[in-house]
Amino acid sequence: MSAPVQQLALVDCNNFYVSCERVFRPDLRHTPVVVLSNNDGCVVSRSNEAKALGVKMGQPWFEVQALAETHGILALSSNYALYADMSNRVMQILSDFSPRQEVYSIDECFVDLSGTPQLKAVSYQIRERVSAWTGIPVCVGIGPTKTLAKLANHIAKKHPRSLGVFNYNALTQAQQERLLGQIEVSEVWGVGRRLTAQLQAQGVQTVQDLRMAHTPTLRSAFGVVMEKTQRELQGTACMDLQEAASAKKQIIASRSFGQPVKDLPVLQDAVSSFVATACAKLRGQDSQTAMIQVFLHTNRFRKDQPQYSPCLAVPLPQATSDSLVVNRWAAALTERMYRPDYLYKKAGVMLSCITARGLQQTDWLEPAAPTQTPLMNALDHLNQRYGRGTVKVSGQGAYSAWQMKQERKSPHYTTDWAGLPCV
DNA sequence: TCTCCGATTAGAC
């Protein structure tokens, strides 16, 4: 006897960032809207109207601007505090439908609905409840594996007749084959641009082609990841539900600058602000770092300007999570790499060799430094209580010439009383 | 020749 088929649902929010904005701006329900990435650089979320006008995912905003003006497309800067808050509400609601849940990204969640009676009715209930309680539209795809649940979700999104829910498990063998034969391989989770081209070159065009491909050949040409994907398409689960978020093995804080930066003090200011962000995240997961890396970048799109992208790392003798300690190293690395006569467009800090607090290798001769400084505790509490940036590490905030461009940001509707619309 | 490790690649969202 074989194990019963898993009823795994993937719940995905539609046009998530745009939908979040519309919750607080119902007047935008029918206007084409896009949300831009940091620095108002690229389009990262599009309403259906914007998609219909031909705006591409990831397209640079300056390329869209003319089209936007002629068609009245509204562009908004991204408001991550708002999206994170809305996301938490959606995930909370989903947790009521099953004890087994994996929050896969800010707008996606796997929910194990195995054993749920009235699966179809419950799926529609998920949609309705999330919509009623948060105002966010979602689609539900159900399958025996993560990869097939993802594909089912894609079908639910694409076909209006599905009304936002699609259950792959309800199909017969023949229906499955027919359906997968109509979907391009590029839609499969884990098959991006490069692999699509390589697969097509081998005659693999549709999802069904991939599912049926000769496994050893596939394996030798594309590696284990592709083999797992194939097995998942065949209905064998190779990826399990990650119910608990694991600690990051690497933490990066970086940003493109609002304008080119030439001077070292401005660069140092940006870097110490990245250190603050990265270390706060590090302490938030109760970890310590033993490797600090700083990188700088000139503007890679300016072929006419000299390019310089240095990157320097230093291993620490003692693991730490202290922003002040990390900041001293980061400042030294920055100074080492800095060359005048370049226009810097981006910088960042990377923490790696991350271990759990209190588990680090101690130095033979040095007395162990306290693993949690009262100062950092106090700093984190103040910044959590009164908002990020309330208390800063010295050197951070003196020169703001690097700050990113955000000219189109909506108010903090859900996280700041002042952002509430007056009634 | 083998193993280790850092760099590179590919993907997701």
Add this chain to the structure above:
DNA sequence: CTAACGGTCTAATCGGAGA
């Protein structure tokens, strides 16, 4: 008038260095 192009993270694989 010109220039305007995101941020984080993981895992697998590659290729060179050193044993």
